[in-house]
Amino acid sequence: MAISEKVKNALEGASWVRRMFEEGEELKQIHGEEHVFDFSLGNPDLEPPPSLKKALKKLADQPIPGMHRYMTNSGYSETRRTIAQFVAEESGLPFEEHHIVMTVGAAGGLNVTFKALLDEGDEVIVPSPYFMEFKFYIENSGGRIRLVDTHEDFSLNLKEIEKAIGKRTKAVLINSPNNPTGVIYNSGPLQELGELLKEKSHELKRTLYLITDEAYRRIVFDGTELPIAFRFYPHTLRITSHSKDLSLPGERIGYVAVSPLCEEVDELIAAIIFANRTLGFVNAPALMQRLVAPLQRNSINIKEYEEKRDLFYDSLSSYGYQVVKPRGAFYLFPKALIEDDVAFVKELQSKRILTVPGRGFGRPGYFRIAYAVNRKVIEKSLPGFKEVAEKYGMGGR
Amino acid sequence: MAISEKVKNALEGASWVRRMFEEGEELKQIHGEEHVFDFSLGNPDLEPPPSLKKALKKLADQPIPGMHRYMTNSGYSETRRTIAQFVAEESGLPFEEHHIVMTVGAAGGLNVTFKALLDEGDEVIVPSPYFMEFKFYIENSGGRIRLVDTHEDFSLNLKEIEKAIGKRTKAVLINSPNNPTGVIYNSGPLQELGELLKEKSHELKRTLYLITDEAYRRIVFDGTELPIAFRFYPHTLRITSHSKDLSLPGERIGYVAVSPLCEEVDELIAAIIFANRTLGFVNAPALMQRLVAPLQRNSINIKEYEEKRDLFYDSLSSYGYQVVKPRGAFYLFPKALIEDDVAFVKELQSKRILTVPGRGFGRPGYFRIAYAVNRKVIEKSLPGFKEVAEKYGMGGR
Numbered sequence: 001m002a003i004s005e006k007v008k009n010a011l012e013g014a015s016w017v018r019r020m021f022e023e024g025e026e027l028k029q030i031h032g033e034e035h036v037f038d039f040s041l042g043n044p045d046l047e048p049p050p051s052l053k054k055a056l057k058k059l060a061d062q063p064i065p066g067m068h069r070y071m072t073n074s075g076y077s078e079t080r081r082t083i084a085q086f087v088a089e090e091s092g093l094p095f096e097e098h099h100i101v102m103t104v105g106a107a108g109g110l111n112v113t114f115k116a117l118l119d120e121g122d123e124v125i126v127p128s129p130y131f132m133e134f135k136f137y138i139e140n141s142g143g144r145i146r147l148v149d150t151h152e153d154f155s156l157n158l159k160e161i162e163k164a165i166g167k168r169t170k171a172v173l174i175n176s177p178n179n180p181t182g183v184i185y186n187s188g189p190l191q192e193l194g195e196l197l198k199e200k201s202h203e204l205k206r207t208l209y210l211i212t213d214e215a216y217r218r219i220v221f222d223g224t225e226l227p228i229a230f231r232f233y234p235h236t237l238r239i240t241s242h243s244k245d246l247s248l249p250g251e252r253i254g255y256v257a258v259s260p261l262c263e264e265v266d267e268l269i270a271a272i273i274f275a276n277r278t279l280g281f282v283n284a285p286a287l288m289q290r291l292v293a294p295l296q297r298n299s300i301n302i303k304e305y306e307e308k309r310d311l312f313y314d315s316l317s318s319y320g321y322q323v324v325k326p327r328g329a330f331y332l333f334p335k336a337l338i339e340d341d342v343a344f345v346k347e348l349q350s351k352r353i354l355t356v357p358g359r360g361f362g363r364p365g366y367f368r369i370a371y372a373v374n375r376k377v378i379e380k381s382l383p384g385f386k387e388v389a390e391k392y393g394m395g396g397r
Numbered sequence: 398m399a400i401s402e403k404v405k406n407a408l409e410g411a412s413w414v415r416r417m418f419e420e421g422e423e424l425k426q427i428h429g430e431e432h433v434f435d436f437s438l439g440n441p442d443l444e445p446p447p448s449l450k451k452a453l454k455k456l457a458d459q460p461i462p463g464m465h466r467y468m469t470n471s472g473y474s475e476t477r478r479t480i481a482q483f484v485a486e487e488s489g490l491p492f493e494e495h496h497i498v499m500t501v502g503a504a505g506g507l508n509v510t511f512k513a514l515l516d517e518g519d520e521v522i523v524p525s526p527y528f529m530e531f532k533f534y535i536e537n538s539g540g541r542i543r544l545v546d547t548h549e550d551f552s553l554n555l556k557e558i559e560k561a562i563g564k565r566t567k568a569v570l571i572n573s574p575n576n577p578t579g580v581i582y583n584s585g586p587l588q589e590l591g592e593l594l595k596e597k598s599h600e601l602k603r604t605l606y607l608i609t610d611e612a613y614r615r616i617v618f619d620g621t622e623l624p625i626a627f628r629f630y631p632h633t634l635r636i637t638s639h640s641k642d643l644s645l646p647g648e649r650i651g652y653v654a655v656s657p658l659c660e661e662v663d664e665l666i667a668a669i670i671f672a673n674r675t676l677g678f679v680n681a682p683a684l685m686q687r688l689v690a691p692l693q694r695n696s697i698n699i700k701e702y703e704e705k706r707d708l709f710y711d712s713l714s715s716y717g718y719q720v721v722k723p724r725g726a727f728y729l730f731p732k733a734l735i736e737d738d739v740a741f742v743k744e745l746q747s748k749r750i751l752t753v754p755g756r757g758f759g760r761p762g763y764f765r766i767a768y769a770v771n772r773k774v775i776e777k778s779l780p781g782f783k784e785v786a787e788k789y790g791m792g793g794r
Contacts, residue, residue: 002604002661003668004538005516011671043467053460060457063450070440070646104501104649104678111677115537119402136675140512140537141401207399249467250683252501252649264399271400274408278533280508281501285682286647 010136020345024354031352037381040354042179042330042370046300048247055291068286073277074269075102075255075284079293086296087238087257091230094260101272102284105252106215106241108276110137113211113237113256115279116271118143122170124211127156128362129333131179131213143170147362153324154181154333156189158196165200171209172197176226177216180361180368181333182309182326184220187227194232201235207263210236215254216329218245218299221306224327234261242292244330245299253288305330308371312378319386320394330372333358337392341365347391351384407533417742421751428749434778437751439576439727441769443697445644452688465683470674471666472499472652472681476690483693484635484654488627491657498669499681502649503612503638505673507534510608510634510653512676513668515540519567521608524553525759526730528576528610540567544759550721551578551730553586555593562597568606569594573623574613577758577765578730579706579723581617584624591629598632604660607633612651613726615642615696618703621724631658639689641727642696650685702727705768709775716783717791727769730755734789738764744788748781 021040028036047053059067074080080100088095103109114124120142126134128147135145146169148160161172172193176185193210201208212229217240220226230236241254258269276283283289312332316323323334336344341357341364348355348367358366371378418437425433444450456464471477477497485492500506511521517539523531525544532542543566545557558569569590573582590607598605609626614637617623627633638651655666673680709729713720720731733741738754738761745752745764755763768775 002659002665003513007513007668007671008664010675011667014671041467045463045466047460047462048465053457056460057457060450060454063444063453065444066442068445068645068647069442070438107677107679109677116400116404133675137677140676248465250465250680252679252682262399267405268399270408271404274404274411278407278530279537279676280504280506280534281678282504282649283647285649285685287684288682 020357023349027349027352027354036352036354037377037384038354039369039371039373039381040356042372044244044247044249044300044330044372045374046247046304046372049295049298049300051295051298052246052248052291055294059287059290067290071283071286073283074273075100076289076293079289082293083255083257083296087230091228093230095257096260098269099258099260099265101256101269101276102289103239103254103256103276104281104284105243105249105254106213106239107133107137108252108281108284109239109241109254109256110134110211110213111140111279112272112275112281113239114138114141114143115275116268117141117170117209121168123166123168125161125164125169125172127161127174129154129178129180129358129366130362131175132360132362134173144168154178154183156185156193158189158192161193162196162200165208167204169200169204169208171211173211173213174229175213175215177219177326177328179216179329180331180356180358181324182329182331183324184224184226184327187232190227190229190232197233197235207235212236212238214238214240216244219302219305219330220328221302221309222327226328230259234259235263237262242295246292246295247300248288248292251285251288253284253292255284305372308375308378311375312369312371315382316385319389321385321389330370332369332371333361333363333366334369336365336367337389337394339365341367347388348384351381351388353381353384417754420746424746424749424751433749433751434774434781435751436766436768436770436778437753439767439769441641441644441646441697441727442771443644443701443769446692446695446697448692448695449643449645449688452691456684456687464687468680468683470680471670472497473686473690476686479690480652480654480693484627488625490627492654493657495666496655496657496662498653498655498666498673499686500636500651500653500673501678501681502640502646502651503610503636504530504534505649505678505681506636506638506651506653507531507608507610508537508676509669509672509678510636511535511538511540512672513665514538514567514606518565520563520565522558522561522566522569524558524571526551526575526577526755526763527759528572529757529759531570541565551575551580553582553590555586555589558590559593559597562605564601566597566601566605568608570608570610571626572610572612574616574723574725576613576726577728577753577755578721579726579728580721581621581623581724584629587624587626587629594630594632604632609633609635611635611637613641616699616702616727617725618699618706619724623725627656631656632660634659639692643689643692644697645685645689648682648685650681650689652681702769705772705775708772709766709768712779713782716786718782718786727767729766729768730758730760730763731766733762733764734786734791736762738762744785745781748778748785750778750781
């Protein structure tokens with residue numbers, strides 16, 4: 001045996017996802033890429049905003065001496081100061097430079113946070129459906145993921161969370177706007193969650209943490225304002241990136257913001273910085289740290305995603321699909337029209353439509369559509385969705 | 398207790414290094430940064446070569462649509478193809494695109510390699526003195542570091558390695574040119590190491606791996622040619638970065654190259670790609686992947702480092718310091734003039750000279766000088782080194 005047993009098992013467990021991916025690739029080979037409607041991956045098709053392109057051009061034209069060197073593992077002071085100021089204004093809390101650690105995207109941020117917090121066997125509670133990579137991130141640091149169901153409309157189920165909190169619970173991880181559902185958790189349930197965590201921390205005589213993955217925080221629709229989790233619970237860490245709002249997913253730039261109200265905040269930040277160094281990230285990419293700092297209030301044109309959501313949601317609903325209307329991110333998570341979500345995803349494949357079965361997100365019987373693609377791809381795919389609906393006797397509206 | 402026990406212990410263990418760092422910062426506060434001679438960090442002061450700056454300017458002026466998007470977790474095909482071709486020419490082995498995985502620097506590359514290979518309790522043998530971060534990288538994946546001594550001149554001690562190989566050994570990790578010694582391992586010992594690993598793999602009935610950290614591979618002096626480890630043992634993985642040869646340490650760009658002769662090579666590469674994804678790196682920074690690909694034969698002016706080595710080595714030797722003459726990297730690892738390397742480093746601090754005690758690299762009684770700094774800093778520091786030598790009765794030459 002060459003490779004790690006653990007990794008071998010994980011690779012085998014993932015092999016049906018891989019098989020579906022390979023079937024998709026085969027479809028592209030047969031029909032040509034432009035005739036396959038690929039909604040399988042959340043890879044934004046929008047270009048970064050002009051402000052970012054301009055900033056890159058300026059740096060390339062007038063390089064700053066030393067701009068590619070190592071800096072402190074937490075990132076440039078100036079970048080962290082700018083972000084701290086932004087988060088302070090947003091939250092009304094006294095964020096300062098040292099509460100921010102620049103990371104290799106949100107995925108890097110989550111990994112360093114779990115490394116900083118978890119010991120062997122510690123549990124992290126995650127409302128499901130959920131982004132399946134969370135499981136690996138938590139297990140990388142010896143932790144265990146504990147999934148809890150959400151309500152039918154994918155909103156937080158406080159009772160389920162309460163039941164799940166036990167001796168080994170270290171944190172609750174929420175992801176809002178949510179991948180795969182596009183749901184945003186409202187202030188009400190967040191307030192209740194904050195109170196629950198306060199009570200339970202008191203009861204357990206140790207601090208429980210709230211970790212919020214806000215990778216899609218700027219992709220919100222219908223004039224919604226994303227509730228600021230920092231306001232509802234002191235021991236809160238925000239992890240986010242500029243992959244989606246500035247359309248830079250390949251560049252791996254994000255940050256962890258630790259609430260200044262967190263217990264032992266300095267020690268926690270020292271642990272996060274240590275993890276950033278020793279997990280091999282070392283620091284977030286230097287050039288990108290400079291570019292994103294002044295763009296905290298910039299973003300790609302969110303309206304484009306909203307229009308795609310409208311088109312897709314309205315069309316699928318009219319064909320008879322049951323879909324919770326997403327208020328953010330760029331995903332739809334409709335109910336499959338038959339019980340077996342894998343079989344249903346294959347049915348869609350026969351119409352050259354690629355999606356991901358719900359069981360990949362802890363919720364069989366559903367499927368995920370990632371619509372960060374060209375509008376024409378959505379338009380051309382709709383007849384296929386309609387035909388499948390008709391096959392299963394959906395009357396439509 | 399807020400943070401992970403494991404991390405808390407690691408932070409406490411590292412606290413004397415931190416204390417020395419803080420003392421150095423204090424010195425800078427008191428005397429002004431320009432009057433403190435900081436040789437504590439390997440942060441290259443050279444700017445990237447003009448070819449890199451030109452390529453960046455070109456991409457910024459004429460952005461390629463989609464150039465900031467996600468790509469496959471292993472990196473761009475084109476980048477990997479170019480690197481594979483380079484490694485193939487260098488090694489005479491049939492490297493292809495799929496033998497290369499682009500990583501977040503060499504630190505990222507080492508972490509994904511250990512994750513791919515190690516199970517709980519597996520051992521990795523590392524010749525000492527060694528780069529202290531290796532311990533964390535190995536332990537992150539549940540492995541254990543097993544240090545073995547090198548000879549007096551820091552060359553590989555094959556007998557020590559042989560003695561250390563046991564039931565739990567999974568790999569030998571070598572770092573050449575070496576941090577902290579600047580030593581390059583010669584072909585002879587590498588040949589012997591390859592034979593030893595072949596024998597032991599046969600004896601243990603499973604494959605042992607050779608992992609080579611070649612972060613300093615292009616920084617070699619005196620016309621030395623770095624021996625190509627791939628030639629001496631089939632189950633070899635090279636991990637390297639462009640932090641030093643293209644002076645891009647803050648940008649986090651490197652790669653893992655897996656020998657095409659490796660046992661179960663495809664499975665091993667799949668495991669490395671999986672680790673790259675799930676450890677949260679996701680992919681190496683997109684922009685840098687494009688920039689470094691065509692620059693495999695480019696580098697900063699190595700001669701500058703060689704001249705600094707000459708100045709520093711000749712001067713210290715003439716003052717009576719015992720130093721193995723480095724043939725690469727940008728470090729010197731002289732013997733301390735008293736037994737206690739921490740006390741000796743403090744002695745140098747009294748001359749406003751910052752270095753790192755040898756015990757930070759597994760070798761008390763020595764100290765490390767990182768000379769990737771402006772030549773003037775070296776020149777101005779020399780009287781201090783001389784005074785300390787005189788204090789301890791070194792006659793000099």
